[in-house]
Amino acid sequence: MARQDKGATPWLVLGLPVALGLAWVTQGSGVIEDDPERNISIPEALTMPLQVQAAYNDEQIFFRYRWPAEQAHVYHDMLRYEDGEWIRHGSSMPGPDPDGTYEDRVAMLVDDGGVPEFGRYGGYITVGDRMRFFSDSASPAEVAEHPYLGQEKGKSDVRKYLPATRRDQTDWRSVEDADVLAAQREAGYFLDLWHWRAGRSNPIGASDDQWVGEYRNSDAGTGPYTTNWDGDNDRPRWMLDPEQTGQRALRWEDVVSGEVDFDSIYYLSEENRTDFDPDHDWQDGDVIPRRLLRTPEGSRGSIAVHGQARWEDGYWDVTLVRDLDTGSPLDDKILADQGVYDIGIAVYRNATGSRWHYVSHPYSLGLGREADLQATAFSGGAPEWDDAWFDMTLFYPGQVDWPLLISQAHAGAENIAQGTPVRARHSEEQLALYGVEMEFNDAITSRWWMTLVAGLIVMLGVTLALLPGFRSTRQGDRS
């Protein structure tokens, strides 16, 4: 027995650092991977920078956004002629569009205090139960059968909605009665949504104007685009006017080249279109945009591009302008000097859509009052921007929804109930990592349990291996 500690037995302890060291160097691998079947596509970069400026005069407010993008994606929803058929490219899909035919976008939610949770938790409050493109998204058939969303509004998916528009936070179906929804809107319980698109509005200097209540709705009026498709004949309704543009269509090789000449014809609009000519000798690779751009009208046309929004030297630089008071208080948040508001901004890049965006924390916007983002007051027709940017970090939010955040599965649910703002507890980098992990929560949780138990098994095994070498060898000791 006295020879035990001179033998190999004590060195069996090395099994422990070997096993735990192996666990350490390989930790975090083996689960996270793209899975389009489950609507999962993890972006390479989980965060991105955004610079913002704001300025206002007596009548209007201007927002300037600047963010990095490897290339400009301005082509969106294209019809490519191939073997006698017009094939659609650019419908929503998980992750980046492989052809690059999905437009870049910037979207901004604005509130005037009517939605108090928004100022604390930002866009998270708009992510409800079984949202589209989540792994557990409600099926189009389910939504179509819903008496309000499907049968009354003609929707086939669940998009952004505010918590109080549902009676049960865990059930997207539990939409409040129409009169309650109307009263909520009258009371200001909605979010204004500024929605700039590089393909479906920017070429004509327009932006979309929407609002979020029980759904992501459009403001009254007509939007900056309509659909260029003749379903009866399976072909476009319109094409480029050859007399005006010198061409009837774009070419697929140009669309997917990754290059864009903002001074060229890369879009179809009311100004450059003519009726589609089915008798033309269409060639494989001819491309006609599936969206026709048109000047938006009514409340939906309240927001315009100021100057020219362009991608240059790796950056988008977009300035939007809107009247402080649009005259549409049920569609827009009316802004005024000495007001403080809440904003949250999202950016789409790398040919992604739907939930594959980067979002910001909520920030306050001050018009003549102290806030995170201070809008500069100026006189005259246009602001003279300086280099004083407000820097934000945007993050990929993954699959984290409001029902989860207020449930027992979120350790911070009590903090939310108490009104603790998200910025006080979570950084953007942290939320991005959490968002990804939630997409694989079941798999990660089971693998974590296995790792935990395996570590304890190693410890038990090594202990059993060491016991013979740790018997007391001195007179009077235990044996």
Added chain:
Amino acid sequence: MTGMHHMLVHFPLGLWALATLMILVGALLPGRMAELSRAALLPVLVLSLLGALAAIVSGFLVWPLAAHTHSPLGRNHLLMSLWSLGIFTMLTVLVWRAGDAAFDGARRWVLVLLALIGGLFFAAAGTLGGHLVGAPTAFSEVLGVMGWEVYTTFYSPLWVIAVMVLIGVGCAALGRRGRRSVD
């Protein structure tokens, strides 16, 4: 229960830190301090286990289990806490088993190695607990340098889990064989 857990965790953390120091002194230094460290180690380890059990039980009561298992930080905190408990349980068993001879020969290096691994784990458990209450420490960055982003769950690939279990079972088998040869 949150405040109770915050109070109770001081016992395992303090006692494990003390035990680690005592093992290092007892194994590496000569003289009276080393003798005292070796002599007093077992009671410190036993007390640390009692404190750890109380802290872990109270920790489970801070949030619902679903919250622990849905949060990367919560998962990591739990894993590091239980692994720390495992390592210091090993130390307690081995020191109790060997008595005054625990530091003889190569055994001292076993204790030193286990104490260092345990020290890493309980420090990680502590800093993760700090994160959970909104008071992170710079030690998280040390863990980051070591390749672990603490906002991501610590889990291993299946093949590594299998290797870990095999090592555990293999060591247990060797121990059983060694025990028979000793007897």
